[in-house]
Amino acid sequence: MSDITVPGKVRAWYGLSGEILVENELWHLVRLGPISLPHPPLINLFLRAGLPKENRLRLSFEHEYGHLQTLPLALLHLALLRRRRASLGSWLAALIAHQAVWELAAEGWVVAKLGREYRETYHGRGERPAVFWLAMLGLAALGTLRALRG
Ligand SMILES: [Zn+2]
Numbered sequence: 001m002s003d004i005t006v007p008g009k010v011r012a013w014y015g016l017s018g019e020i021l022v023e024n025e026l027w028h029l030v031r032l033g034p035i036s037l038p039h040p041p042l043i044n045l046f047l048r049a050g051l052p053k054e055n056r057l058r059l060s061f062e063h064e065y066g067h068l069q070t071l072p073l074a075l076l077h078l079a080l081l082r083r084r085r086a087s088l089g090s091w092l093a094a095l096i097a098h099q100a101v102w103e104l105a106a107e108g109w110v111v112a113k114l115g116r117e118y119r120e121t122y123h124g125r126g127e128r129p130a131v132f133w134l135a136m137l138g139l140a141a142l143g144t145l146r147a148l149r150g
Helices: 042-048 053-069 071-081 088-114 116-122 128-149
Strands: 004-006 009-011 017-024 027-032 035-039
Touching: 017 053, 027 053, 042 053, 042 088, 042 128, 053 071, 053 088, 053 116, 071 088, 071 128, 088 116, 088 128
Parallel strands: none
Antiparallel strands: 004 009, 009 017, 017 027, 027 035
C-alpha cells in the first residue's frame, strides 16, 4: 500500500499529515496543518540539474516527503545540540548542522525508498550527488562539533 493517498497529500510514519506541492523546479510548498512553508528548492535544484523533468519533479517530491518523514530525527539532533548559554557562533553552527543533517536524512530517505531506481537515474550523470553528500556530511560534522563546544 502506498503512503501517498492523493498526489500531494502525505502522512508521515508518526502520524503527522501534510501536503507537498512541487509546482515547478523553482518553487515548492509544504503545508502542515495551518502552517505553510513555501520555499525555493535549493538542494533539489542542485541535485536534480540535468535530469529529465519527470525525474526532477518526482525526486524533488520524494525529497520533500523525506523531510516530513525524518523530522523527528532532525529535531532530536537539534535538541542534542541545545546549550543553556550558547554563543552566537554556537547557535549558528547548530542551525547549519541541523539543516545539513535534515538534508542528509531527507535524501537518504529518497535513496532508501527508490533504491535501484535512484542509482539508475544518476548513473553517468556527473558528480553532483557525491558533492551533495560530502558537503552535507562536512557541514553536519563540523557544525555539530562547533555547536557542542559552546
Ligand atoms: Zn531538502
